[in-house]
Amino acid sequence: MISPSGSTIDEAKAFLEAHPEIEAFDIVLIDVNGIGRGKIIRRHELIGLYKGGRHLPISILGLDITGEDVHETGLIWDQGDGDLRAWPIPFTLKPLHGTNPPRGQVLMSMFHLDGAPMTSDPRLALVRQVEVLAAKGLHPAGAFELEFFLLAGERDAEGRVQPANAVLDGRSSGKTEVYSVDHLHGMEPLFSDIYAAARAQDIPAETVISEYAPGQYELTLHYRKDILQAADDLIMLKRIVRAQARRHGVTACFMAKPIEKYAGSGMHLHVSLQDDAGNNVFAEAQQGTWSPTLLHALGGLAGTMAESMLVFAPHANSWRRFVSQSYAPIAATWGVNNRSVALRVPAGDTNNRRIEHRPSGVDANPYLVATTVLAAISKGLAEQFDPGPETTGNGYEQGNTDHSMPADWRQAIEAAKASEFLKHALGEDLHRTFTAIKYAELLRVARTVSELDYHLYLHEV
Missing domain, CATH: 3.30.590.10 (Glutamine synthetase/guanido kinase, catalytic domain)
Structure with a gap:
C-alpha cells in the first residue's frame, strides 16, 4: 500500500546506497510522554519497512512513564492489544553518530491497518492542527x-x-x-x-x-x-x-x-x-x-x-x-x-x-x-x-x-x-489517552512511600 505518512521507498534506497556501512536502524515512535518506543531492525529490513510499514501493538501508545499499561486509555484489552501499522516519517531517516557498529534512526507515526491516522499518536495531532x-x-x-x-x-x-x-x-x-x-x-x-x-x-x-x-x-x-x-x-x-x-x-x-x-x-x-x-x-x-x-x-x-x-x-x-x-x-x-x-x-x-x-x-x-x-x-x-x-x-x-x-x-x-x-x-482519543495516563501516574506517585516520608515522620510521629 502507499505509505500514509508520505514516505517513499526511494528515500530508503538512496540512504542505503549512501551509507553502506550502516548495519541496523532504530525505528522510533514517540508516545505521549515523549518517550521513544520501537525496535532495532537490521539493514535488510529497511526496504520492507518503507514498503509496508511495521506492525506495532496499539498498547505502545497507552503506556505510562514506566512502560506499564494504562487500561483506562482504552488502548489495551479494549482493543485486544492488536497491532496497528507504524510508517516512517519522511526525511527523518538519518545516521547516528558514534555508534559501533554503525546504526541509523528513523522516526515513525502510527496508522490503522487501512492507513487512517491513529488518533492517539501525538505527532499526528500536531499534523491536524x-x-x-x-x-x-x-x-x-x-x-x-x-x-x-x-x-x-x-x-x-x-x-x-x-x-x-x-x-x-x-x-x-x-x-x-x-x-x-x-x-x-x-x-x-x-x-x-x-x-x-x-x-x-x-x-x-x-x-x-x-x-x-x-x-x-x-x-x-x-x-x-x-x-x-x-x-x-x-x-x-x-x-x-x-x-x-x-x-x-x-x-x-x-x-x-x-x-x-x-x-x-x-x-x-x-x-x-x-x-x-x-x-x-x-x-x-x-x-x-x-x-x-x-x-x-x-x-x-x-x-x-x-x-x-x-x-x-x-x-x-x-x-x-x-x-x-x-x-x-x-x-x-x-x-x-x-x-x-x-x-x-x-x-x-x-x-x-x-x-x-x-x-x-x-x-x-x-x-x-x-x-x-x-x-x-x-x-x-x-x-x-x-x-x-x-x-x-x-x-x-x-x-x-x-x-x-x-x-x-x-x-x-x-x-x-x-x-x-x-x-x-x-482530539477526543488523544485527550482521553493523555489524561488517563497522567491520572494513573498521579496515583502511582500518591501511593509511593518516599525517602522524604521517612525523613519527616519515621522517628517523629
Whole structure:
C-alpha cells in the first residue's frame, strides 16, 4: 500500500546506497510522554519497512512513564492489544553518530491497518492542527530551546544528584556559571560530538550556553518555516544529547527540576505565523502599534493556559519548577522583552515578530506542546481574544487575576480532563489517552512511600 505518512521507498534506497556501512536502524515512535518506543531492525529490513510499514501493538501508545499499561486509555484489552501499522516519517531517516557498529534512526507515526491516522499518536495531532491553520491560509513557523542538566553518574553523600565534572579534565564546579564561556570549554569534547551528531541528522543546532544553575546548559535550534520539523528537531536533539552524554560517562537530565535549590529546565517554543505569500502576520503594520493578529494570538494563549498546563507541565516533578523569580512563569501574563512573563514578545526586527511561549518544561512532549499552542492561537484568532494589558517590570509581583492557574499537578489533571478546549485541540482519543495516563501516574506517585516520608515522620510521629 502507499505509505500514509508520505514516505517513499526511494528515500530508503538512496540512504542505503549512501551509507553502506550502516548495519541496523532504530525505528522510533514517540508516545505521549515523549518517550521513544520501537525496535532495532537490521539493514535488510529497511526496504520492507518503507514498503509496508511495521506492525506495532496499539498498547505502545497507552503506556505510562514506566512502560506499564494504562487500561483506562482504552488502548489495551479494549482493543485486544492488536497491532496497528507504524510508517516512517519522511526525511527523518538519518545516521547516528558514534555508534559501533554503525546504526541509523528513523522516526515513525502510527496508522490503522487501512492507513487512517491513529488518533492517539501525538505527532499526528500536531499534523491536524497545522492543517487547520493551513485551511485558513496560515502556516506556523517556530523553534524550540533545549535546557538540560549534565549530571555525574554517582549521587552525593545524601543521595542527591550532582553536576557532572568537566569531561575535558575532570574539573568540578558547584557554582552557577551562567554564560561562562570558559566553563563551556570543560564540556567541549561532549558538545563537539553533539554538534557532529546533529550535523549527521541535518538538525540545525546552534548556540550553546552555560545556564542559570550548576551543570545546566542550553542549546538553541535554528528557526524552521515548518513547525512540524521544529518539533522533530527537538525530539531528535534530545536523543542525541542523551546518547552522547552517556558515551562521555555523564547523564543528560531532562527533568524539569532535578536540583531543588536551583532553577529548573524549560523548553521555550518560539512561534510565528506566515500567510500564503510568506508574510509574517504577527508583524505590526506601523511602528508603535501591535498587530491585532499578534494580540489575539496572545489572548488565545493566555485564555487557555490554565486548562492546558498539564501539557506544559505533565509530571509531578514539573510543578517544582514554578517558583517566583526562577525564570519560570507563574501566571498567564504577556510582555515585551520580559523574561518574568509566560508569553514573551522578544525585541528585534519587526519582520521577525514572534511569541516566545515559556511555560513548558523540558520534560514536556514537544508535539503536544506545539499542538496545544497552535490550537490556542487558532482559538484566539477566531474569537478575537483580548490578552489584557501588557505586563511591564517584575511580572512575578503582578500576576494575572483573569486566568487563575492550577496550584499543583492534581489540579492540572482535573482541569485538563474537564477542558473542552484541550479535547478539541488534541482530539477526543488523544485527550482521553493523555489524561488517563497522567491520572494513573498521579496515583502511582500518591501511593509511593518516599525517602522524604521517612525523613519527616519515621522517628517523629
